[in-house]
Amino acid sequence: MSVNTKFKSFPHGVHPPEAKTETSAMPIRRFPFAPVMIIPLSQHAGKPAKPIVKEGQEVARGQKIAEPDGFMSVAMHAPASGTIKRINWAPASNGKMVMSIYLQPFPASGQDVAEGTPCDWKTATPSEILNAIQDAGIVGLGGAAFPTHVKLKIPEGKSADTVIINGIECEPFLTTDHRVMLEQTDDIFMGIRYLMKVTGVQKCIIGIESNKLDAAERLRNAIPADLAGNTTVEVLTVKYPQGAEKMLIKALLNREVPSGGLPVDVQAVVINVATTAEIGRLLPHGRGIQERVITITGPGITKKGNYLIPIGTPLRYALEQAGVKADVSRVFLGGPMMGQSVSSLDIPITKGTSGVVAFTEAETASTQQKVFPCIKCAYCVDACPIFLNPSRLGMLAKNGDYEKMMEEYHLFDCFECGSCSYVCPSHIPLVQYFRIAKGVLREKKAS
Numbered sequence: 017m018s019v020n021t022k023f024k025s026f027p028h029g030v031h032p033p034e035a036k037t038e039t040s041a042m043p044i045r046r047f048p049f050a051p052v053m054i055i056p057l058s059q060h061a062g063k064p065a066k067p068i069v070k071e072g073q074e075v076a077r078g079q080k081i082a083e084p085d086g087f088m089s090v091a092m093h094a095p096a097s098g099t100i101k102r103i104n105w106a107p108a109s110n111g112k113m114v115m116s117i118y119l120q121p122f123p124a125s126g127q128d129v130a131e132g133t134p135c136d137w138k139t140a141t142p143s144e145i146l147n148a149i150q151d152a153g154i155v156g157l158g159g160a161a162f163p164t165h166v167k168l169k170i171p172e173g174k175s176a177d178t179v180i181i182n183g184i185e186c187e188p189f190l191t192t193d194h195r196v197m198l199e200q201t202d203d204i205f206m207g208i209r210y211l212m213k214v215t216g217v218q219k220c221i222i223g224i225e226s227n228k229l230d231a232a233e234r235l236r237n238a239i240p241a242d243l244a245g246n247t248t249v250e251v252l253t254v255k256y257p258q259g260a261e262k263m264l265i266k267a268l269l270n271r272e273v274p275s276g277g278l279p280v281d282v283q284a285v286v287i288n289v290a291t292t293a294e295i296g297r298l299l300p301h302g303r304g305i306q307e308r309v310i311t312i313t314g315p316g317i318t319k320k321g322n323y324l325i326p327i328g329t330p331l332r333y334a335l336e337q338a339g340v341k342a343d344v345s346r347v348f349l350g351g352p353m354m355g356q357s358v359s360s361l362d363i364p365i366t367k368g369t370s371g372v373v374a375f376t377e378a379e380t381a382s383t384q385q386k387v388f389p390c391i392k393c394a395y396c397v398d399a400c401p402i403f404l405n406p407s408r409l410g411m412l413a414k415n416g417d418y419e420k421m422m423e424e425y426h427l428f429d430c431f432e433c434g435s436c437s438y439v440c441p442s443h444i445p446l447v448q449y450f451r452i453a454k455g456v457l458r459e460k461k462a463s
């Protein structure tokens with residue numbers, strides 16, 4: 017039986033090869049501490065955190081080292097016990113230099129974690145839970161790194177009726193969320209209790225694609241009695257980009273988030289499953305995020321797997337631990353569809369790093385194809401999950417007609433899933449064009 021026979025989904029989308037089987041059965045393994053860790057103060061959407069430690073200071077693993085700077089910001093915690101060596105600029109995955117805390121772990125730094133003030137879901141008020149989530153440094157672990165407390169704050173005058181736990185993980189190669197669903201089941205349900213209390217919502221759906229039926233079954237069989245009446249597990253068709261919030265809401269609730277709108281506009285709140293597990297694991301102990309699960313895989317890796325990696329571990333060190341082949345030529349943070357190709361290995365693993373995928377020269381050469389003119393086949397139009405016209409947008413981008421792209425062709429509704437580029441037989445890098453156009457328009461607006 018095909019994995020796609022009978023389940024819910026959304027219109028359009030694509031089916032890239034999954035490449036997940038090499039790591040999906042591999043249990044999460046813990047990484048050692050790197051000799052030096054680099055913790056960027058800006059590893060979330062919004063304002064960078066403010067450091068509260070000084071150079072030369074000794075810190076304990078889990079100790080808070082930076083405070084949120086305003087509502088759109090979260091705290092940072094020491095990933096290991098050690099000494100603060102420097103607070104200085106360091107390269108980040110987007111090519112920018114970011115103010116960062118350099119931490120040198122003690123040679124015998126153990127796995128014990130400092131605890132703060134516990135937040136009990138039964139007695140805490142919604143606003144206390146929101147504060148605890150911000151204080152624990154929790155952001156969307158699916159890759160967006162959007163502060164979770166901001167997402168969970170229902171705006172005045174709006175309400176939600178459904179919390180959706182996003183266990184889709186539709187990016188090829190990545191199995192991080194799959195392993196979390198299999199191994200951190202209790203944490204996920206504990207997280208759901210916090211999420212329902214903080215949003216005041218009575219209905220929770222865990223969405224999982226049909227290539228992870230073992231995870232769906234595990235979670236379905238483990239729903240605790242107090243959640244049994246209002247929490248369900250729904251299996252969906254395998255299709256990219258089903259993990260995008262708007263697509264998941266369409267597939268599960270048949271509701272359409274309006275152009276420029278948010279999930280709450282259709283009474284939904286969507287939270288990644290690994291983020292949910294972190295809430296359930298950290299809040300009862302008053303702890304902060306010091307590590308996360310990351311898939312390290314791809315043809316260029318010798319020991320592919322799912323690893324629990326301290327935040328701030330340099331990518332070069334992570335790749336050494338996982339073993340890289342000599343002819344690795346391209347490394348992606350995140351998956352190959354929406355992830356970023358990195359130009360330096362001296363950047364750290366951050367809260368938003370869901371995967372590291374390494375390709376060798378053989379695969380890179382086969383993807384560097386010649387770009388041909390558009391043949392108006394409309395494959396890209398059929399692929400776009402939000403019904404944009406990528407072909408038309410591409411032509412406007414080529415002519416630098418960015419205003420028209422925005423005003424008449426809804427450029428800013430494009431969430432850069434890459435489905436259009438993926439299907440284009442002329443190999444036109446449509447999504448790159450759209451990123452450039454958005455960047456130019458944003459700069460224009462700011463100046």
Ligand code: SF4
Nearest residue numbers: 400430432433434436
């Ligand atoms: S136009 Fe944007 S949203 Fe549509 S397929 Fe292309 S990248 Fe995805």
Ligand code: SF4
Nearest residue numbers: 390391393394396440
């Ligand atoms: S898929 Fe490529 S060639 Fe076909 S219409 Fe779209 S841009 Fe043109």
